[in-house]
Amino acid sequence: MAENTVIEIKNLTKTYKLYNTPSDRVKEAFHPFRKKFHRIFSALNDVSFDVKRGETLGIVGRNGSGKSTLLQILCGILNPTDGLIEVNGRISALLELGAGFNPEFTGRENVFINGAILGLTNKEIQERFDDIADFADIGDFVDQPVKTYSSGMYVRLAFSVAIHVNADILIVDEALAVGDEIFQRKCFSRIQQLQKEETTILFVSHSASQIVELCNRAILLDQGELLLMGTPKSVVSEYHKLIFSEEDKIDSLRETIRALNAKELREQENYNKLKITEQSAQTIADEPNLQEFYEPNLVPKSTISYNSRGVHITDVQITTPDGNLVNVLVRRHKYFYTYKVRFENTAYNVRFGMMIKTVSGVELGGSASSSVKDAIPCIEAGETVSVKFSFKCLLQPGVYFFNAGALGVVDGTEVYLHRLIDAAVFRVQAGDHFLSTGLIDFYADPVVSVL
Structure with a gap:
């Protein structure tokens, strides 16, 4: 051996x-x-x-x-x-x-x-x-x-x-x-x-x-x-x-x-070709029979908190545009991912971020509040900042997790001032009329015909 x-x-x-x-x-x-x-x-x-x-x-x-x-x-x-x-x-x-x-x-x-x-x-x-x-x-x-x-x-x-x-x-x-x-x-x-x-x-x-x-x-x-x-x-x-x-x-x-x-x-991963017969498909913009809601027992148990540098992320939530707290979502609806950040120490060149992951930890995508050059120059000790990311739920049915992070520059290097892994969990409901496949609801409008 x-x-x-x-x-x-x-x-x-x-x-x-x-x-x-x-x-x-x-x-x-x-x-x-x-x-x-x-x-x-x-x-x-x-x-x-x-x-x-x-x-x-x-x-x-x-x-x-x-x-x-x-x-x-x-x-x-x-x-x-x-x-x-x-x-x-x-x-x-x-x-x-x-x-x-x-x-x-x-x-x-x-x-x-x-x-x-x-x-x-x-x-x-x-x-x-x-x-x-x-x-x-x-x-x-x-x-x-x-x-x-x-x-x-x-x-x-x-x-x-x-x-x-x-x-x-x-x-x-x-x-x-x-x-x-x-x-x-x-x-x-x-x-x-x-x-x-x-x-x-x-x-x-x-x-x-x-x-x-x-x-x-x-x-x-x-x-x-x-x-x-x-x-x-x-x-x-x-x-x-x-x-x-x-x-x-x-x-x-x-x-x-x-x-x-x-x-x-x-x-040769695609060497088998699928013969497509004539059909038409219509993209459904919404699922009329589903409604978002909040499930109290759907809470993350795998949350990991990074060591804080005098900054603390709290009150992680997902809400509707009307402000209702939800964690069971409907595809193609708009939502807000929000959290608060409490600063015990003064921080410089501050940015905030989010990430969506699958149950197995695959990172599907994320966003930051600004580019590095447009970061907030200074946030004084004692201040609390509210962070809100708007997003459209373009995910297939399943369970997903949010990360949350606050970044700042310390000794010339951008570092996490605080970070939460699996800070929030949500479930996307299954509907009968969507035709998309894979993890992401690509929101395409296909037109297929036989040549």
């Missing part, structure tokens, strides 16, 4: 004997002529790849492609039928919901049991327990039997344990799909922190955007075979072709993908 490699897999194969009836197994065991009553199913077939230290590898594939089998072999739950696998480092895994916790034990007891399984001493678990409980945020349920937990509470505690054991390798298998959007944002923030700490991550998800946003590389598994390894964008592109392909074209598509290397994929 190379020095910088933490996982090396060579010709990994996992097969199972499938019998039509339980009696066929007995017949085969005692047949005088060793007659076979089984057929071979290959969950994994001659899979080879390696993972570098600090890399985040995405794993995608249709249901039954071998993703979970691969992860279970990596974790030592299953033994391979053939091939070699080397792992250099301690693994912390969050596999399918229900694995790892004893439903009869309390959450607290399961934390200590799982921590011990992962190699922590009782003292180390005690030292980390408060952090684990705080991240999971399930309150007094931590001392209740796990069998009383909802699926969301279960995954909160399981994920919290997995990320607090300081493992070298973190494996996450679709677990984040269970938690709500606010908790997902906490998880993604933590994953990004682990990436900065050079933790190796194997990330399985059916969400293409998560794979593209979080991963350095990706592999595509199908029918137990590693069809493709390359950039996340190119791998996801081929994965989508498999998902939406007609059944009678799957085999030829698999052959095409198998023949492509990563370089060819980057050059």
Whole structure:
């Protein structure tokens, strides 16, 4: 194994004997002529790849492609039928919901049991327990039997344990799909922190955007075979072709993908052309059946406050032009993002900013109150400034977060005087009449005709 490699897999194969009836197994065991009553199913077939230290590898594939089998072999739950696998480092895994916790034990007891399984001493678990409980945020349920937990509470505690054991390798298998959007944002923030700490991550998800946003590389598994390894964008592109392909074209598509290397994929991401039939489309300027409103429980739990330089951002809000407080928005409506900034110290060349991000932390866009040359020359100590950004909600349905920042010049360099990450959260409602796709509502008015 190379020095910088933490996982090396060579010709990994996992097969199972499938019998039509339980009696066929007995017949085969005692047949005088060793007659076979089984057929071979290959969950994994001659899979080879390696993972570098600090890399985040995405794993995608249709249901039954071998993703979970691969992860279970990596974790030592299953033994391979053939091939070699080397792992250099301690693994912390969050596999399918229900694995790892004893439903009869309390959450607290399961934390200590799982921590011990992962190699922590009782003292180390005690030292980390408060952090684990705080991240999971399930309150007094931590001392209740796990069998009383909802699926969301279960995954909160399981994920919290997995990320607090300081493992070298973190494996996450679709677990984040269970938690709500606010908790997902906490998880993604933590994953990004682990990436900065050079933790190796194997990330399985059916969400293409998560794979593209979080991963350095990706592999595509199908029918137990590693069809493709390359950039996340190119791998996801081929994965989508498999998902939406007609059944009678799957085999030829698999052959095409198998023949492509990563370089060819980057050059041919759009080699499949979509035939467009004659149609007309009308852009809807508004969704008449939806109304913006304020949801009290929709509050950010992943807010990070930068160290203040005598400046404090407060009262972060989203309002309608009429001044109504909202956090559930309607697409293509106008809103204001506002906050107040209290100055305890005099500040110079001051500017203010905002940023909108997805649940997984991708920065969609932002704005500043002015350019550097037009910054406010001086704001005296004791003053409070009201900041208001107007924006039109041109986002697809989903949950998003706002950042807020106040900048000033200190010792000749522009720095953050105060900054809030995930200062506010809002949800964009789904409507029936919009035709835009992707993250941004591009607000285009298409006219399509057959030539």
